[in-house]
Amino acid sequence: MSEDDPADGWFPESVAADYDGPGGANAPEAVTPAVDVLEELADGPVLEFAVGTGRIAAPLAARGVPVSGIELSRAMAARIAGKPGGAAVDVTIGDMTTTRVAGEFSLVFLVFNTISNVTTQDGQVDVFRNAAAHLRPGGLFLVEVGLPDLRRLPPGQDTVPFAVDPGSGYVGFDQYDVVTQQFTSNHVTVSPDGTGTFRRIPFRYAWPAEMDLMARIAGMRPKHRWADWDRSPLTAGSTEHVSVWEKTP
Numbered sequence: 001m002s003e004d005d006p007a008d009g010w011f012p013e014s015v016a017a018d019y020d021g022p023g024g025a026n027a028p029e030a031v032t033p034a035v036d037v038l039e040e041l042a043d044g045p046v047l048e049f050a051v052g053t054g055r056i057a058a059p060l061a062a063r064g065v066p067v068s069g070i071e072l073s074r075a076m077a078a079r080i081a082g083k084p085g086g087a088a089v090d091v092t093i094g095d096m097t098t099t100r101v102a103g104e105f106s107l108v109f110l111v112f113n114t115i116s117n118v119t120t121q122d123g124q125v126d127v128f129r130n131a132a133a134h135l136r137p138g139g140l141f142l143v144e145v146g147l148p149d150l151r152r153l154p155p156g157q158d159t160v161p162f163a164v165d166p167g168s169g170y171v172g173f174d175q176y177d178v179v180t181q182q183f184t185s186n187h188v189t190v191s192p193d194g195t196g197t198f199r200r201i202p203f204r205y206a207w208p209a210e211m212d213l214m215a216r217i218a219g220m221r222p223k224h225r226w227a228d229w230d231r232s233p234l235t236a237g238s239t240e241h242v243s244v245w246e247k248t249p
């Protein structure tokens with residue numbers, strides 16, 4: 001069994017090893033619409049914050065877009081080069097709140113809820129500032145992130161289940177603190193022999209309007225806000241948003 005390195009944070013070897021499994025976020029119907037939008041927004045080199053295993057970066061590079069990436073976890077980043085297009089992705093190991101890479105980019109993007117992995121408001125502002133610092137004037141910063149499920153919280157309740165599957169022994173739920181905007185995603189897996197695992201990952205949610213302020217602090221202004229990669233408008237029933245800000249020239 002492989003060793004998990006604490007420096008890899010919440011995505012060490014044991015998580016990275018299963019990250020690229022078929023289906024879900026790795027299915028073509030999840031990946032292709034995102035890559036389509038990113039390719040269209042790109043007008044020169046692009047930079048992915050928290051590039052992970054290159055789920056999005058590698059297919060984007062395979063289309064001929066020059067792609068760089070910043071990633072905290074060596075275990076995740078080690079998977080990029082083996083994918084079609086991945087060898088062309090220029091990866092730097094580091095923290096997206098502070099790490100600078102050389103060059104000026106037309107687009108910086110941060111997808112799959114990962115802004116929420118930064119669990120303080122100051123840290124999230126630093127992400128916006130760092131994105132702006134990598135952009136040329138008029139360059140774009142794109143964030144894809146789920147909206148917190150607060151409308152499913154009746155008074156007195158702080159927990160929203162998102163999967164309860166006794167058949168497979170898996171239960172998943174989010175637990176919210178609406179005062180601090182901290183939340184956790186919780187994954188309980190019980191094996192037939194009664195042993196199990198409990199994984200609890202901390203996050204911070206921010207409303208789109210708070211992100212607009214973070215963008216303004218960083219010298220960017222709103223350009224697009226969609227409910228999904230299909231560019232549909234955000235509504236009261238939306239479960240995520242794809243937002244794009246422009247670095248003020």
Ligand SMILES: C[S@@+](CC[C@H](N)C(=O)[O-])C[C@H]1O[C@@H](n2cnc3c(N)ncnc32)[C@H](O)[C@@H]1O
Pocket residue numbers: 008009010011049050051052053054055056070071072073076094095096097111112114117118
């Ligand atoms: C849900 S995965 C998303 C990976 C990839 N963007 C994708 O769409 O598949 C989150 C990734 O963010 C990385 N990450 C979390 N916090 C980070 C930080 N502060 N700086 C850089 N990478 C970070 C994790 O190591 C992990 O690889």
